[in-house]
Amino acid sequence: MEATLDQAIKLGLREDEFEKLKNVLGRTPNFTETAMYSVMWSEHCSYKNSIKWLKTLPRDGARLLVKAGEENAGLVDIGDGLGCVFKIESHNHPSAIEPFQGAATGVGGIHRDIFTMGARPIASLNSLRFGKLDNPKTKWLLKGIVKGISHYGNCFGVPTVGGEIYFENCYQTNPLVNAMSVGVVKVGETASATSYGAGNPVFIVGAATGKDGIGGASFASADISENSAADLPAVQVGDPFEEKKLLEACLELLQTKAVIGMQDMGAAGITCSTSEMSAKGEHGMIIHLDKVPTRQSNMKPWEMLLSESQERMLVVVEKGREADVQRIFDKWDIHCVQIGEVTTDKNLKYYMNGELVADVPAESMVLGGGAPVYDRTYSEPAYFAQIKAFNPDTVSIPTDFKSVAFDLVQLPSIASKRWVYDQYDSMVGTGNTHTNEPSDAPVVRVHGSAKALAVTTDCNSRYVFADPYKGAMIAVSEAARNIVCSGGEPVGVTNCLNFGNPYNPEVYYQFVHAIKGMGEACIKFNTPVTGGNVSFYNQSEDGPVYPTPTIGMVGVLDSIDQKMTMNFKTAGDIIYVVGTNRNDINCSEYLHQICGVTHSPAPHFELEEEAQIQNTVARLIQSKLIQSAHDISEGGLFTTVLESAMRNNFGISIESDKNIRKDAFLFGEGQSRVIVSVNPAVHAMFEAEMNSVAFSKLGTVIADGKIQIDQEDWGYIADWKNAYDTAIENML
DSSP states (O other), X not given: OBOXXXXXXXXXXXXXXXXXXXXXXXXXXXXXXXXXXXXXXXXXXXXXXXXXXXXXXXOOOTTBSSOTTSSSSEEEEEETTEEEEEEEEEOHHHHHHSHHHHHHHHHHHHHHHHHTTTOEEEEEEEEEEESOTTSHHHHHHHHHHHHHHHHHHHHHTOOEEEEEEEEOGGGSSSOEEEEEEEEEEETTOOOOSOOOSTTOEEEEEEXXXXXXXXXXXXXXXXXXXXXXXXXXXXXXXXXXHHHHHHHHHHHHHHHTTOEEEEEEOXXXXXXXXXXXXXXXXXXXXXXXXXXXXXXXXXXXXXXXXXXXXXXXXEEEEOTTOHHHHHHXXXXXXXXXXXXXXXXXXXXXXXXETTEEEEEEEGGGGSTTTTSOOOOOOOOOOTTHHHHHTOOGGGSOOOXXXXXXXXXXTTSTTTSOOHHHHTTSOOOTTSOBOTTTSOOSSOEEEOTTSSOEEEEEEEOOHHHHHHOHHHHHHHHHHHHHHHHHHTTOEEEEEEEEEEOSOTTSHHHHHHHHHHHHHHHHHHHHXXXXXXXXXXXXXXXXXXEEOOOEEEEEEEEEESSGGGOOOSSOOSTTOEEEEESOOOSOOTTOHIIIIISOOOOOOOOOOOHHHHHHHHHHHHHHHHTTOOSEEEEOOTTHHHHHHHHHHHTTTOEEEEOOOTTSOHHHHHHOOOSSOEEEEEOGGGHHHHHHHXXXXXXXXXXXXXXXXXXXXTTEEEEEHHHHHHHHHHHHHHHO
């Protein structure tokens, strides 16, 4: 039966897209076909409102082993015959409705993107955004999301090594849950998400297909509202133990060399994997839906095609090797059923009990093929006027700096995230070096090699809100700075671009200018964008979230011995600032949360200056002239020094610069600054090495645990550490 325009619109297609679909097929599609196109042409799958700008990002680099966006995840050469596979993706909308399963399946999905390419995941990270922590709903979301992440990761057996969490009003209804996975594979042993070779069998392997997650891609392409709870079936249900078995079976299967192509069934399920693999291989498929293992009886064809049930893969293998495939999956007690075969005809033909229920050209459905591409209009946000009007002279300088600092380090976005990370298994696999010796970016050993990986997720979305172009440059730069401060060389980026509704010209302005800033910074640091995820429609009746282009970055240490940690090592060491302190309180946590200023410009940032600072810090680490390195970010200089002192319970004695207002000196977040500690015996060599880079002596590490600021007694490090460590758990 032919689909109607009303049905198409209810499924999420626009009227002009339904007309385009009729032209593609040369007829009016039936309901099943319309449902398939509604998910494949949704924003979540087609990137129809973003792909034009994504293509402007730097996508080439000497280390890239596959072209950006060509596979399920990015792949870079790390030397010693090894490659690193990595990607970050969002699971925002599902987590807003069902926080435990939404977050858990986000973790499961991103790991599948890694091992479907033949890599074993060795590290997991996340980037989370919530509303204000004193709100009961925020507490419910935080507890559920953290429990979901920990449940899946801990059971699956991949350590959660790092991440970030921010709390802002704009995320109250629409939290952000971005999950990143990092894996390692031998070069030449990767799998591709492709399909070719007429007659080659097509298998579905993994969990049975159910009604959970139906329409998930379309659900992710709509605003969150008070009625969104009705979309609960669009939230998938995960089983990490099934995924662990699937991981081992898939990696074992790849060793047989029987695999033509493999892809995980993420967004849009069977529809997505069959169409994308076929379009890439320029072939078609015949698929028998009645052979698909199901969890519910009497599932309709469109339900099976759109289901996003978890822990499933589509695998195409060489004809004649069917028994090899079956034997491996039988061994792991996993469903393994041949549901079709590859055809020379480039159409996808889906049958149910012998009846043809859908017949569509694969190429017409996919990103880069026939999926629509739009050029949205954009205009400067009206709130920029408030930002430009900000005058720091109207902000009173505090009379009690100690009290302000004590409140500042207990703000949820700054305080220790111990309550969160204690729930994660960070040590499974014995590769994570971060737990005992923390560095700005977690450093993970690559077993079987001398190498290690430095990995991080970064984005201060308030900076991006204030200045999308500069804020996105800062996000890339801070990720690179964290890796450099840890002893690594940044080599590649994956991004998760979280924005509001793209049909809002002011939101689209944020998106376009963030892309421009991100691209410029990635070129400067030679970190091509290997892929990632766009998540639009992150808004509710209250409006859009802050523009949040989360950066996932990977760096390489040729030897674990190159690792630099963030904590002070020895009493008597001299504390220096590498970089320039400025009269700048713009966009700081201090200004926003303590002073209550919601609109101010982004903090000072110059890309060339940032590159010089990073090159200098890398040289200092290689020359072994510094004992520690910790970049200045949220909370400013004082918070950074405090964090460096806490690990070994050292005290600090520092002097502020009398030429800079004291709140700016202690709490300002001007970029491109790193706190380092130096053995007095080599301080002359250190200063000689600085060349043309600005630096200043800040103070001294002291043994008795006392904190002295401008010779004023601020108490003992133990009390500050206790307040910093327990702030979030006390609020919960």
